[in-house]
Amino acid sequence: MHRERYMGVSVERVLREVLRRELSDDPEALRLAEEILQAYVTGGRRGVKQLVEAMLEGEPRAGAAEEGGD
């Protein structure tokens, strides 16, 4: 199945690095930023909305930690 990307691979890499730098003193916000970034890359605006809705519902967020190590 073709899966659309909502952000270029190179930009994603750069953005990850910038975010790590910017949020180095706030690991919780950094984890959230990485989750949002991942959701956006794979699902775009809708992906982020779904992620935040799930967070509002208090659903467990699986996979956030693993994705942080890219």
Place this chain on the structure above:
Amino acid sequence: MPVLLKRVEIEGFRYFAQKVSLELDQGLTVIAGPVGSGKSSLLSAVSYALYGMEPGLRRRFYAKSDLINARRDKARIEVVLKHGDSVLSIVREISREHKEYAKLVLPDGRVVRGSGAVREYVESLLGLDFEEFYRTVHLSFATLLLLAYGTPEARSRVLDRLLGLDSVAGLVKSIPVRRVESELEKLRGLLSAAEENLRKLELQYESTSKELARLRSQRDELLGKLSAIKVELEKLEGAKNEFEKLQASIAEVSQILQKLKQKIGKGGFDEYTLASLADDLKHRLLRAAELLPVPASVKEKLEKVDPASMNLKRVYEALKEAHSAIVDEFDRGLREVEAGKAVEVNECELRLKQVEEMLVNLEVQVREFEDLSERRERILSEVGSEDKLRSEISKLEREYERLKELVLEGRAAGILRRRIVEELRLRGETRCPVCGSELDKSSVEKLEPRIRESAAEQESELRSKEEKIQRLKRVLSELQEIKARLIELEEPVSRYEELESLREKLSKECEEVREELERARQEYKAIEFQLSRAGNLLLQLREGVEKLDAAREIESLEKTLEDKRLQLEQLLPQKRRYDELERQFRDLREQLRGIEAKIEALESMPLKQQLEEAEREYRELSENLKRVENLRKNLLAVRKAMLRALADLREERVRKISDTMNLLLKSIYPYSDIEEVKLEVEEVRGLRSTFKVAVKVGGEWTTFTARLSDGQKTVVILALLTSIFKLLPHNVGFMLLDEPLPNVDERVKLTYMQNIFKTAGVDQVVITTQAERLAEALPEARVVRTMELVSSAGQTP
């Protein structure tokens, strides 16, 4: 290590109907050929093999099926990549039935299948997605031209995209802070409502708990009272039972008294009256005993009875015994009389009845005899004697014979006269056949009346005689029959007379016996009367004795009753106390039931559960609120960081691109008229940037579109895109340049081709051009002519 192209194999794809294969080494490969010889198709095939997409499809110039050569049903592309010492192979196929097939064989032999999976692997391997690839690696004149001649807004959009700023801006915009804030508001509202509900329930719970405590205290108090009353009731229970027993006993005795009183009735007997009655009875029994053969012992006993001195009950028993013995004797004697005289009477009457029956049987014959005798006498009185009758009959018979002869003669004379009259009427005259006399018509008148007269008279007389004879004969016959019958009946008549005499005798005898029986019965009847009277007296005596006993019992029972009532009176206060306590006990127990029901109802109320639920809900909402507040805080931090990242990225990239563009321009553009070039951010509106490409010409900075020629513009854009390619972090070691500079002179083209490796920092460049001659001027380049490629595959160009 950057990834390089090793081999491209195409069959049925766009221009190439037949299978063509192209080996690619490091360095520059120039694909040369005239217009429409498949140069762009070769580069497009590489792009499609890697991403399942190519520039024309991306811009929707055509559909995927248009990628298949018109003479073929399917297209197949294989691209072999070199990654260090490893080799990867990618195969993609598309058919007219819209079926797609994609496979990537990894260096270790593992296979990745599926179009999306292969694309994802390539993205990861090259570090670029298709958009980035076709804007920076697979450059075509069309792309350059669009950027060079497009509006500043369109150019800015492309640059935003290529620099990755648009996606970062999109990412920032996608963070739904407002949604989270709205959720926060909602949660705060819910929390406030939950807090209010919790407070209300706490108050309710507190009030219910107090009420429960009050009710439980009441219940305990009632239980105490009930227990005390129960103890007192148990103490009084003996007296109460005694009271109730006495009550029942009084009722029973009263009932017996009532019955006894009813038994005695209004009239009573005293002992004197009863003794007098007994004396009368005794004398009546004695009189009856005198008339009957009663045993002497009975009489003696009876005589000894003294009602005046003896106990009346014993007197009654003795008289009853005597009465019974006398009645027995009476019955026995009466039975004997009935058995003797009555039998005699019956036998006599039976005999009489038999005689009478015999008389009745003979009565018919006697009656007949009498009737016949009377008849005979009457006949004889009419006819005289029997002999006289016989002589009369004889005389009449003789007269009859004589008359009969005369009648016969008369009949003959009549016949003769009729014949003579008939002759005379016929002929008028005739002769008498007897006497021979002559006759004429005058004789008719004489003869005619005589015919009828003489015959009628004689015959009438004859019939009269005959009837008389017959009648007399019948009388004679009857007399004879009566005589015979009378002789027959003489014996029964005689017997009847004897029986009649016997009947009279028997009748007298029966009458005598009956009279004797009647006399005996009258005697017994007189005794019976005495005995009946004695029986009545005996009953009266018994009743009197019984009533006398009953009266004595009533007296005793009334005394007993009075004693019991006295006892009852004494027990009454205790009984009343018991009843009062019992009533109190019932009332208290009823109250207790009510209180227990209330306690149960309150205990069963789900208030505690509701309170716990409300507390839990409040806790959860508080936690949720905290969580969402934290989420908002983090989102804001993330958004801020991303905005900073966007700004930094924009600034950094623009700066780097500007630097790289100048370096590139110097190496690929052989003239000095463009002194400097730079990329600027003209305006940042919200999250979107407007870029400006400026050039310094003749010492003055100006927009590149204002002063440059078309060729120069293309070169500047090519430098810009190549800068971006250099800037982007990726793993691509090749560039695909599809006729990048068609509108520049050969010097520029040549300079570009010679320096592109150095400036772009790649190991492999594949470039297409129509300028075959120019390619030959590059000794380090490998030139591939598409016409030869096609011809070697057996395809007609």
